[in-house]
Amino acid sequence: MSTTETLATPPPAKPTVEPLVRLEGVKKHFPITRGIIFQRKVGAVHAVDGVDLEIFPGETLGLVGETGCGKSTLARVVMRLHNLTEGKLWFNGRDVSNVKGRELRDLRRDMQMVFQDPYASLNPRKTVGSIIGAPFRLHGTVPKNRVKGEVQELMELVGLNPEHYNRYPHEFSGGQRQRIGVARSLALRPKLIVCDEPVSALDVSIQAQILNLLEDLQNEFHLTYLFIAHDLSVVKHVSDRVSVMYLGKIVETAERDSLYAQPRHPYTGALMSAVPVPDPKLAKAKRRIILEGDVPSPIDPPSGCRFHPRCPRTQALAKEQGLTDEHGAPLRFVPRCHDEEPFLTDQGPGHTAACHFPLDVRIIPMDIDPEETGAPP
Amino acid sequence: MPEPLLEVKDLRVHFPTEDGIVKAVDGVSFAIQPGETLGVVGESGSGKSVSFLTVMGLINRKSAIVEGEVLFQGQDLLNVPKEELQAIRGNKIGMIFQDPMTSLHPFYKVGDQIAETILAHEDISKKEAGARAVDMLKRVGIPRPDERARQYPHEFSGGMRQRAMIAMALSLNPDLLIADEPTTALDVTVQAQILDLIDRLQSEFNTAVALITHDLGVVAEHCDYIQVMYAGRLVEVGTADDIYYRPMMPYTWGLLKSIPLLTAQEDRLHPIRGLPPSLIHVPEGCPFNPRCPYVFDRCHVEVPQLLPVDGFHAAACHLSLDDRKRIVQEEVLQRT
Numbered sequence: 001m002s003t004t005e006t007l008a009t010p011p012p013a014k015p016t017v018e019p020l021v022r023l024e025g026v027k028k029h030f031p032i033t034r035g036i037i038f039q040r041k042v043g044a045v046h047a048v049d050g051v052d053l054e055i056f057p058g059e060t061l062g063l064v065g066e067t068g069c070g071k072s073t074l075a076r077v078v079m080r081l082h083n084l085t086e087g088k089l090w091f092n093g094r095d096v097s098n099v100k101g102r103e104l105r106d107l108r109r110d111m112q113m114v115f116q117d118p119y120a121s122l123n124p125r126k127t128v129g130s131i132i133g134a135p136f137r138l139h140g141t142v143p144k145n146r147v148k149g150e151v152q153e154l155m156e157l158v159g160l161n162p163e164h165y166n167r168y169p170h171e172f173s174g175g176q177r178q179r180i181g182v183a184r185s186l187a188l189r190p191k192l193i194v195c196d197e198p199v200s201a202l203d204v205s206i207q208a209q210i211l212n213l214l215e216d217l218q219n220e221f222h223l224t225y226l227f228i229a230h231d232l233s234v235v236k237h238v239s240d241r242v243s244v245m246y247l248g249k250i251v252e253t254a255e256r257d258s259l260y261a262q263p264r265h266p267y268t269g270a271l272m273s274a275v276p277v278p279d280p281k282l283a284k285a286k287r288r289i290i291l292e293g294d295v296p297s298p299i300d301p302p303s304g305c306r307f308h309p310r311c312p313r314t315q316a317l318a319k320e321q322g323l324t325d326e327h328g329a330p331l332r333f334v335p336r337c338h339d340e341e342p343f344l345t346d347q348g349p350g351h352t353a354a355c356h357f358p359l360d361v362r363i364i365p366m367d368i369d370p371e372e373t374g375a376p377p
Numbered sequence: 378m379p380e381p382l383l384e385v386k387d388l389r390v391h392f393p394t395e396d397g398i399v400k401a402v403d404g405v406s407f408a409i410q411p412g413e414t415l416g417v418v419g420e421s422g423s424g425k426s427v428s429f430l431t432v433m434g435l436i437n438r439k440s441a442i443v444e445g446e447v448l449f450q451g452q453d454l455l456n457v458p459k460e461e462l463q464a465i466r467g468n469k470i471g472m473i474f475q476d477p478m479t480s481l482h483p484f485y486k487v488g489d490q491i492a493e494t495i496l497a498h499e500d501i502s503k504k505e506a507g508a509r510a511v512d513m514l515k516r517v518g519i520p521r522p523d524e525r526a527r528q529y530p531h532e533f534s535g536g537m538r539q540r541a542m543i544a545m546a547l548s549l550n551p552d553l554l555i556a557d558e559p560t561t562a563l564d565v566t567v568q569a570q571i572l573d574l575i576d577r578l579q580s581e582f583n584t585a586v587a588l589i590t591h592d593l594g595v596v597a598e599h600c601d602y603i604q605v606m607y608a609g610r611l612v613e614v615g616t617a618d619d620i621y622y623r624p625m626m627p628y629t630w631g632l633l634k635s636i637p638l639l640t641a642q643e644d645r646l647h648p649i650r651g652l653p654p655s656l657i658h659v660p661e662g663c664p665f666n667p668r669c670p671y672v673f674d675r676c677h678v679e680v681p682q683l684l685p686v687d688g689f690h691a692a693a694c695h696l697s698l699d700d701r702k703r704i705v706q707e708e709v710l711q712r713t
Contacts, residue, residue, distance in 0.1 A: 066564040067535070173652055203420040203591060208635035208648030215645070230564060237637035237646065260639070274569035275639050276594025280617045282640050283598045290573055291566045294534045 018093055019054035020192060020224050021078060026051045026087035028070075028077050032299065046298045047073040049248035050087070052344070057191070060218065060225040062239030062256070064232055064271065068295050070248040071228050075194045078226060079113055080104060092191065109139055112185035116197035118177035122169040128155070128180055129165040135187040154183040158213060175206035182213065186221070194226045199234060211238060232275045236260055241350070244268045247306045248298055250344065254351035263363060264353035266313035272363045287363050305356065308337040313357055380451070381408035382552055382585050383432065388445035390424075390431050397657040398442075401427040403609035405445075411552065414579065414586045416600030416617075418593060418632070420653055424609040425589050429555050431455075433472055434462045450552070468498045471546030471584075475558040477538035481530040488514070488526025491545045498549055513544040517574060536567035543574065550582055557589045572599055593636060597621060602689070605629050608654050608664035611683055615690035622710070625692035625701050627669045630709045663695065671696055671704065 028048040033039040047070045055061045065071045076082045078089065080096065089097045096107055112135075115121035122131055133151045136142040142150050152162035158179040169177055178198060185193050195214070199207040211234065217223060229235050235242055236256060243253040244265065252265040263269045266289075273289040289312050296302055302309050314333040323331040336356050344352040390402040402424040409415050419425045430436050432447050434454060447454040449470065454462060474480045482490060491510035496503065507526070514522035517540040530538055539559060546554055556575065560568035576599060579586055588600060596603050597617055604614040605628065613626040624630055631649035651668040660666055666676040673695070681693040694701065 066566060175652065203653070204593070205420060205631060205635045205649035206652070208637075208646035211637070211646055212648060232565070233637045233639040236639055236642075257642070270566060272639070274565040276568075276572075276592060276598050277640060278593040278597045278621065278633070278636060278638070279640065280597045280621055283594075288569075290569055292570075294536055294567070 017056050019090075020057045020092055021053070021055040021226070022088075022090040023051050023053040023078070024088045024090075026053075026074075026077060026089060027085045028073050028082055029085045043299055046248050046301060048077060049298075049301070051245075051248075051250055053243060053250060053253075055192070055224060055226055057224050058218075058222050059240040060227050060238050062235035062242040063226060063228045063245060064230060064235050064242065065245035066230065066271075066295050068298065069245045070298065071245050072196055074245070075113070075196050075226060075228055078192075079111055079194055080107065105139075109141075109188045110190050111192040111194065112188065112190040114178070114181050114185050114193060114195045114198045117201055118174050118181060119169075119201075121181055122177055124169055127166050127168055128160075128172070131169070131180060132183045132187060135184065139188060141188060150187075151183075154186060157186070157217070158183045159209075173206075174202050175209060178202065178210050179213065182210075182217070186217065189221065190223070192224045192226065194228070196228045197230070198227075200229065200231065207234070214238065232272060244271065247295060247301050249306060249354070251307065251355070252351075252353040253344070254347075254353075255349075258348060258351050261362065262348075262360070264347045264351065264358035264360075265307075265355045266311050266357075266359055267307050268353075269359050269361075269363050270312065287361065289363075304336075304338045304340055305342050305354075308333045311337065313355075313359065317357060381448075382411045382450065383587075384408040384446075384448040385428070385432065386446040386448070388428060388431060388447065389443070390427050390436060391442040392440060393442065394657070399656045400609050400659060401656055402431065403659070405606075405609070405611055407604055407611065407614065409553065409585050409587060411585055412579075412583045413602065414588060414600045416596030416603040417587060417589045417606060418591060418596055418603060419606035420591060422608075422653055422656060423606040424656075425606045426557055428606075429472075429557060429587060429589060433466060433470060433555065464498070467494055467551075468549045469551050470553045470555065471549070471551040472555040472557065473539070473542045473546050473559050475561050477535060477542050477562070478530065480542060481538060483530055486527055486529060487533065487541050491526075491541070491548055494545050495548050509548065510544070513548045514541065517541070517544045517547075517578070518570075519544075535563055536570060539563060539567075539571050540574065543571070543578070547578055547582060547584070551584060553585045553587065554579075555587045555589070558591070559588075560595065561590070561592075568595075575599070593632060605632070608659055609656060610664060610693070612665065612694075613692040614683065615686070615692075616688075619686075619688075619690040623686075623690070624705060624709065625686050625690070625698070626694045627671055627696075628665045629692075630705070631668070633709060663693070671700075 026048060027050055029044040029046055031041045032043040034042045051074060063071050073082065077084060084097050088095060099107055129151050132154055133147045136147050136150060152165060155162045160176060160179050199210050202210060218225060227238050239256050241253065241255055242259050243250050244267065246267050252268050263272055270289045270291045273287055277283040277286055291310050293310050296309065308314055314337045317334050318331045325331050342354040342356050344354045347353045347358060386406050388402055388405045392399040392401060405428055417425045431443060436443060443455060488507060488510045491513060492506035495506040495509055511522045511526045514526055519525050519537060519540055533541060560571050563571065575586060590596060600617055603617055603620045605612050607628050613629050620629060624633060634647040635649055637646060649668050654660055654664055662677045662679055663681050666672045675695045681695050683691045683693045685691045
């Protein structure tokens, strides 16, 4: 394996900037109880199970993973909408893992969220003006008589007509509603905006409008984004760095270009190969890895590497080495993957992955020679 | 040219409402040959689902005005008696829907639901139908099918439910499978599994597939022919290569330019400006004219017809073919 190579490369220069958000060993378990009066705890959903993560000021960190991998729970933990079961959360250099009440409310001024469903995240009985103005009223940062002016300014900023101040959410299209959600999140000039699948409910032509808007706002207000999505092409477009999550753990983190050029974790590779490429020739040139089965239950995650029951890499290795179990049947994994949990190790500058046998192949044909495929230049 | 399996001629589906007539489908003609895969792309409200629901006879004729012809193996499905339609539906045309949770009945065992479809069309015993259901579950790649057949839909994951739906749709070996956004609710990894399964079963059963989706990547990978819909009309049809390498309609350009690519890096996306039109007040002339960057006076007056470009490739646009070829080379294909 390339372990010797990896060790030979010098450790990446430590960034001098302090991270805006830092998570250390963060866990969020949801207890499963039996009984009505005497509720016994019989188990737990390990939604987030030991996550270390840093988000630097002004950057966009993309977070990808399948349904049920814990990415939304992680976002809610960062927002302190869930309490941490274990671990530490720092925001802007301050330990905020246990802040409560007034302090928590003040903290929320600096972090806001944009939700996935633009239909469910706006109160249908409130006018747009009062939805966007709600943060001002709750935090009292703007005197009452100036709220309307501020709200209209925000509406203009996100590309809504300020004259629509008194309209209701149902009068807007999906894309416009998402703009309302963005305006609301911007009201208090936060430092961090957590975007939980902000464009997955929108049509492609509208999706591009919202992505451009988020980018413009980031440049204008020096915002930091935690951008959660399951669409790897969208994440690639918006992110500076990307983290990949599987069953409550981060399995790979890297600079955007490094991750897409050479994914190291087999799960990242499989995710990438599954993205349909809108180009018939490139699609044919793409390496196809079809993952079998579904994500296992987070109540009782697999031992060792959590990905080993589905991992195409360990299956191939076991086959290559002709490994068999005690009954002589072929093994579908290398014993090390079953027994030993891999930790995040350096795979190059700023690139970490948790795998015993990292990949060393390109998945997406990025710089394919047009001559070679016959695709027009 | 062999006899097409399905031929739709000048189909119009209009829904009268209090606010006016919603022209969901407005003059659509196309054909599907046996065994081929047709991709239908378009945004929400472009009429792609409604046109195929009409083919299946799932549009309530009391609340909609349906005109045109839907010829399936030479028979006009819009004018056959209900019993005959019932015999074709499920038997010769199968359909799978976007949301596998709401399309399976939560109270009945999965195996029984598949067996029910078979029993509705074939004169066999319940036991035989049950065995066929288990066999179908096995063919769509569900592990331990006999056990799974006795379970309820809530015990299945999203991908498994979609597999069960496919098993049900293919249990009678239909000639045409209509897949309406079959993978939109699923993760990419599961999406790849399901699309692969559809591909495999298609070659195994020689079924023609109509794949309705908004994802240009999905059609690029799985379809022989593609038709692009906008505001209830077909605006461009062609082979996959035509649509991706020689698109000839500004809306198709807009779609291709607005998607972020995994295979290229660029600073900014190029969205289509504005919003899709209301289907009650479709703009005069070309329905795309308010959003089109190349609009000129003729576009406001005259509806462009779907005119052949070459071979099977056709597009509806007033710009001259030379202008469009130049724009495609200079502006659209510059991404990679």
